[in-house]
Amino acid sequence: MADQPQYDVLIVGAGIAGSIIASELAAAGKRVLILEAGQGVPDNRSEYMDNFYLSNAKTPESPYPPLGLQPAHEATPRPTILGLNVWTDPNQSYLIQPQPETPQPQNLPFASTYERVGGGTTWHWLGTSLRLVPHDLEMYSYYNVFDKAADWPIGYDELSQLYGRAEAEIGVSASVAQQAPLENAIGLTYPPGYQYPLNPIPLSVVDQTVSQGVSGLDSPVSDDKPVFVTPTPAGRNSQPYQNRRVCAGNTNCIPICPIQAKYDATVTLGKALNTGNVTVTYKAVVSKVLTDANGSISGVQYIPWDRQVNPTPGEVQTATAATYVLAAHAIEIPKILLLSANEQFPKGIANRSDQVGRNLMDHVIYLSWALSAAGQPVYPYRGPLSTSGIESLRDGDFRRQRAAFRMEIGNEGWNFPIGDPYVTVQDFINGTNNSRLNPISPPSQVPFPPPAGPPLGGVELALAINDRLTRQFRIACLLEQSPQAGNRVTLDPTRTDGLGLARPKISYGLDPYTLDGFAAARETSSAIYRQMNATEFTDYQQAQNQAGYFEYEGVPYVLFGAGHVVGTHRMGSDPDGSVTNAAQRSWDHDNLWIVGCGSFPTVSTPNPTLTLAALAFKAAADIRSALGG
Amino acid sequence: MSQDNSPATRLQNFADMSATLTGFQSSVINPLLDPVNLKQLYLDTADAKAGATLVDQLIAQFLSLKGQPAQTLANTLLATNDANPPQTALVARSILKLWYLGSWYPAVPASDPTAGQGTVVSANAYIGGLAWRAAQAHPMGSSQMTFGYWASPPPPLDQFGVDTSSQGGTHG
Numbered sequence: 088m089a090d091q092p093q094y095d096v097l098i099v100g101a102g103i104a105g106s107i108i109a110s111e112l113a114a115a116g117k118r119v120l121i122l123e124a125g126q127g128v129p130d131n132r133s134e135y136m137d138n139f140y141l142s143n144a145k146t147p148e149s150p151y152p153p154l155g156l157q158p159a160h161e162a163t164p165r166p167t168i169l170g171l172n173v174w175t176d177p178n179q180s181y182l183i184q185p186q187p188e189t190p191q192p193q194n195l196p197f198a199s200t201y202e203r204v205g206g207g208t209t210w211h212w213l214g215t216s217l218r219l220v221p222h223d224l225e226m227y228s229y230y231n232v233f234d235k236a237a238d239w240p241i242g243y244d245e246l247s248q249l250y251g252r253a254e255a256e257i258g259v260s261a262s263v264a265q266q267a268p269l270e271n272a273i274g275l276t277y278p279p280g281y282q283y284p285l286n287p288i289p290l291s292v293v294d295q296t297v298s299q300g301v302s303g304l305d306s307p308v309s310d311d312k313p314v315f316v317t318p319t320p321a322g323r324n325s326q327p328y329q330n331r332r333v334c335a336g337n338t339n340c341i342p343i344c345p346i347q348a349k350y351d352a353t354v355t356l357g358k359a360l361n362t363g364n365v366t367v368t369y370k371a372v373v374s375k376v377l378t379d380a381n382g383s384i385s386g387v388q389y390i391p392w393d394r395q396v397n398p399t400p401g402e403v404q405t406a407t408a409a410t411y412v413l414a415a416h417a418i419e420i421p422k423i424l425l426l427s428a429n430e431q432f433p434k435g436i437a438n439r440s441d442q443v444g445r446n447l448m449d450h451v452i453y454l455s456w457a458l459s460a461a462g463q464p465v466y467p468y469r470g471p472l473s474t475s476g477i478e479s480l481r482d483g484d485f486r487r488q489r490a491a492f493r494m495e496i497g498n499e500g501w502n503f504p505i506g507d508p509y510v511t512v513q514d515f516i517n518g519t520n521n522s523r524l525n526p527i528s529p530p531s532q533v534p535f536p537p538p539a540g541p542p543l544g545g546v547e548l549a550l551a552i553n554d555r556l557t558r559q560f561r562i563a564c565l566l567e568q569s570p571q572a573g574n575r576v577t578l579d580p581t582r583t584d585g586l587g588l589a590r591p592k593i594s595y596g597l598d599p600y601t602l603d604g605f606a607a608a609r610e611t612s613s614a615i616y617r618q619m620n621a622t623e624f625t626d627y628q629q630a631q632n633q634a635g636y637f638e639y640e641g642v643p644y645v646l647f648g649a650g651h652v653v654g655t656h657r658m659g660s661d662p663d664g665s666v667t668n669a670a671q672r673s674w675d676h677d678n679l680w681i682v683g684c685g686s687f688p689t690v691s692t693p694n695p696t697l698t699l700a701a702l703a704f705k706a707a708a709d710i711r712s713a714l715g716g
Numbered sequence: 717m718s719q720d721n722s723p724a725t726r727l728q729n730f731a732d733m734s735a736t737l738t739g740f741q742s743s744v745i746n747p748l749l750d751p752v753n754l755k756q757l758y759l760d761t762a763d764a765k766a767g768a769t770l771v772d773q774l775i776a777q778f779l780s781l782k783g784q785p786a787q788t789l790a791n792t793l794l795a796t797n798d799a800n801p802p803q804t805a806l807v808a809r810s811i812l813k814l815w816y817l818g819s820w821y822p823a824v825p826a827s828d829p830t831a832g833q834g835t836v837v838s839a840n841a842y843i844g845g846l847a848w849r850a851a852q853a854h855p856m857g858s859s860q861m862t863f864g865y866w867a868s869p870p871p872p873l874d875q876f877g878v879d880t881s882s883q884g885g886t887h888g
Contacts, residue, residue: 139857140839143819289867325863336866339857468853470866498866499856508847509834512816516809517826518796541797544812545790546739549850549878552816556851 094120094366095714097387097408099373099423102207103696104682104703105414106355107256111707113364117714120366120408121356122389124415125163125204126152127369128353132343135210139343144169147211147650150343151202153395156180161585162392163203163372166418171198171634171648182418183579183592192637193596198648199449201416205369208416208650209351209696211341213472214322216259217493217693218250219243220274222482226689230486232600233570236442237689240660240669241705247278249701254320257350257700258328260285261320269317273482286325287318288334291498293465293560294318294475300619301477307614308607309480309491314615316496317478322350322696323471329354336470338499349471372586373415374403376427376436376679384411384436384679390586400586410678410710414703417447417652417685421576422591424656424681437656437673437681442666444576446657447595448690450565450649453492453608455625456504457560457616458527464557467500468508474498477562480611481692490604492564493692494612500559504625508556515551518542523624524555530626562615564608565649567690569600576655597646602639609642651695655685670709671702678713682706726775730762731755733778735879736786737793737812738846744877745815754844758814761837766807766823774804774811786879801825818845849876 096112098105101123109119129135135150142149146168156173158164158181166182173179174196175186187194201208222229224239224246261283269275290298298316305311323340324333334348344351359365371389379385391401413420421444425435435443459465477494485491501507501522511522520528520539528537543551579592597605609625616623627643630636635646659665662674671686673679682703684695720726731746734755738745746755762771774793781789791797794812795805806823813821818841819834836842843858852870854861874880 136857137839140842141836143834143836145856289864291866292869295867333863335859335863336861337857337859338854343857345857345859464869466852466866466869468848468851468856469861469870474866500851502856508845508851509817509819512847513813513821513826513832516794516812516816517831519826542794542801542809544737544739544794544796544808545787546879547787548790548812549739549846549873550880552847552850553852553873553878556847556853 092407092409094118094408096120096410096412096710097122097406098412098414099387100207100413100415101205101352101356101367102414102416103209103352103355104699105412106352106359107700107703108412108414108682108707108710109365110355110359111704112711113359113362115711116364117711118364119359120406121368122371122373122387122406123205123367123369124372125202125369128205128356132345132347135343136345145342147342148200148202151204151210155396157396158584158590159582160397162370162395162398164584165203166200168200171196171200174634177582181590183582183590184595192602192639195596195637195646196634197447197449197593197595198635198646199650199652200648201418201650201652203419205367206351206353206356211343212351212696213340213694214349215473215694216254216257216261216320216322216697217478218275219246219691219693219698220482222274222486223689223691226486232487233689236657236659236661236664237570239688240658246701249704250697251278251281252704253697253700255284256355257322257697258285258324259283259320259322259697260288260325261318262287265318266320268315269478272312272479283320285328288321288323288325288471288474290318291470291474293467293498294496296459296463296465297496297560297615297619298475300621301615304614304618306480306611308610309485310483312480312483314477315479316475319474319476321471321474324348334471338468338470338472340472372588373423374426374588376411376423377405378429378431378436378676382431382676384676387411392586398585410680410713412680412682412706412710414682417655417683418576418591420681420683420685421655422578425578426589437666437675437679439675440663440665442657442664444655445572445574446570446654447574447576447593447652448568448570448654450651450690450692450694451568451597451601452647452649453564453566453605453612453644454504454647455562455609455612455623456501457621457623458555459558459560460620465560466557467498467559468556470498472497472499488603489607490567490569490601491692492566492604492608495563495565497561497563500556501561503563504561507559508552511555512552514539515543515548523626525551527622529622529624530628531623535629562612564612565692565694566601566604566608567692569598570654570689571598605639605644606642649694651684651690653684653687653690653695656681657688658686659688669705671706672709680706680710721772727756727759729775729779730759733775733793734758734811734815736778736790737808738815739790739879740846740877741879752840752844754841757837757841758811761814761820762807762811765820766810770804770807774807777804814841816845816847816850818842850878852876
């Protein structure tokens with residue numbers, strides 16, 4: 088007995104994947120240690136809310152530490168939107184991304200971000216909980232694109248069962264009946280008799296307007312598939328659930344839900360801790376995974392820290408358990424695995440396939456925006472950030488040629504596209520026209536720079552702002568990006584964080600398959616606005632200096648990240664082409680599981696959290712079985 | 717012109733001027749019970765950022781024109797027809813942005829590169845931004861509404877505090 092480790096499982100990362108596995112195993116009586124790099128879960132969210140309220144730029148990261156842009160001097164720096172604006176400057180950007188000679192689609196900034204705090208990035212996830220469709224699992228064998236490793240090593244029936252468990256854990260609000268039209272359109276099915284745990288979220292006025300407006304429209308580019316709006320299944324309460332309140336429509340799922348009506352991983356983490364079988368150590372940055380002579384994992388080293396800025400790194404600690412789970416995020420996991428290279432495993436841990444860090448993918452976003460017809464306001468800036476989408480174009484034979492996409496309809500006006508209400512309000516007070524709304528100057532009709540109306544004040548100002556803001560809406564197309572070996576995370580040993588650890592270096596770009604998806608997304612979005620008699624304002628002609636700007640076939644675009652970081656430790660059926668098996672167990676180390684959306688062989692089109700949660704339940708069952716009982 | 721510059725009177729004048737500049741009802745700018753007291757915060761901010769002298773000049777101009785129609789008065793204070801607005805008008809525009817957006821923007825011409833660099837004055841200032849009311853909405857991250865409200869159009873604009881009476885019509 089003296090030789091038995093104190094813990095059955097050591098989990099690196101207290102986000103959603105790590106929390107689900109901890110909760111499952113602790114409920115089965117296993118002893119669990121969680122090492123979380125970031126600070127703990129605050130007693131209440133008022134500190135994070137104040138950070139948000141006081142931020143001049145209300146970016147996704149704005150509530151969470153560290154608040155600065157000095158990755159070399161912070162204990163747990165991470166990619167941020169403010170850092171993306173200076174992405175080639177390693178003094179401000181956590182990710183090391185070399186400056187390309189010219190901006191082009193083959194060399195772009197990786198535009199997504201994540202958090203390193205207890206609860207992980209679910210603090211600012213949107214809540215969207217869409218299931219994959221069957222063809223998503225077989226892009227190679229069904230559509231003959233990418234390569235064999237793009238096929239998922241798991242069948243749809245098994246995944247469907249796992250989805251049910253994930254939806255119960257998250258508390259997904261949706262209705263199977265409302266999703267039913269997607270069976271014909273894209274093959275979405277549910278097990279017989281399945282019902283979501285919570286009632287659906289009502290559609291916003293924006294949703295209703297788009298839904299009516301696209302009536303009868305067939306996609307101009309997606310095999311004439313019908314275009315229709317579907318309520319989005321969401322991890323946000325339509326009824327009290329898990330002792331949390333119902334959604335009050337704060338329009339703030341990202342960066343932070345003020346009332347935790349939206350699920351986040353602190354819910355599951357709390358459940359895990361309540362078993363009494365889980366210990367969590369915060370401010371513990373894992374620096375190395377250790378192996379024994381048999382190639383099994385024998386421990387992990389971590390660095391404790393005291394303060395976020397200019398930390399004093401503590402003495403390196405070693406923690407051990409019978410089994411190990413890396414649940415630290417799709418960029419932090421390859422970082423740890425590569426940092427852990429030793430004589431026996433010179434390419435890094437779990438990397439016999441050389442796939443660790445490769446196939447970095449995101450839902451690259453094509454963003455467009457429009458103004459509803461005069462006198463027909465859609466009343467945005469109300470309700471959850473997004474309550475519906477166009478899912479009917481997520482699958483079809485066109486996927487043999489180009490990327491599919493889903494279309495997320497936003498309830499936050501032009502906040503994402505141009506930063507409103509700030510830009511339009513300043514335009515009307517200054518007498519400028521950066522928004523193209525003072526006066527209304529659609530880019531298709533008025534060349535740059537558009538003329539500006541006079542400054543306004545008094546009731547005239549209020550009425551002008553009312554007219555413009557209440558007519559704004561936007562559509563974000565989330566595109567599936569191809570898995571590419573060259574899109575990868577490596578290490579830059581010359582650029583370290585505040586604890587002296589090498590920071591991730593990124594090589595990233597888009598291939599023609601994905602770029603043709605961008606073009607299709609643009610055409611489809613414009614067709615929708617025309618069909619609705621809305622006036623489109625999408626304009627990237629003046630965006631040359633914006634991070635993510637590129638041109639394709641003569642058309643300017645800006646790539647935005649969705650925060651859906653996928654692919655860097657993909658699972659598969661073949662040990663030579665993948666990092667783990669379908670249970671996310673390392674091919675190379677029998678007591679190591681590597682979980683999270685980095686396990687996805689392909690990104691497909693749905694927001695990934697629900698799927699990664701489903702797969703976490705599978706991993707937990709596999710670990711339990713490996714531990715015996 | 718002499719001006720009663722006791723702190724209470726100065727604050728009252730600032731609030732009256734703010735109602736005129738913003739087009740919002742006094743009950744929004746200067747409510748009877750006002751524990752949040754944004755008007756005081758905004759007067760203090762304007763004094764600190766632009767200088768009390770300029771703020772006093774602006775208030776004096778407002779008082780000298782009182783009695784004119786509110787829209788005319790607002791246009792004059794903001795110099796809406798002036799391609800090169802005087803400094804008092806730039807301060808008036810910064811105060812107006814403060815009320816609408818909860819951030820102080822430098823009192824400089826719009827062409828100045830710093831013109832768009834706003835600083836959030838306080839959490840309450842963000843939450844109290846009039847832009848959200850003008851949109852018949854609520855601040856992102858501060859909804860007092862109940863589940864499902866977003867499925868229906870909002871109440872008319874005057875219920876959000878815009879002084880639509882002076883325009884002879886409401887935009888519902």
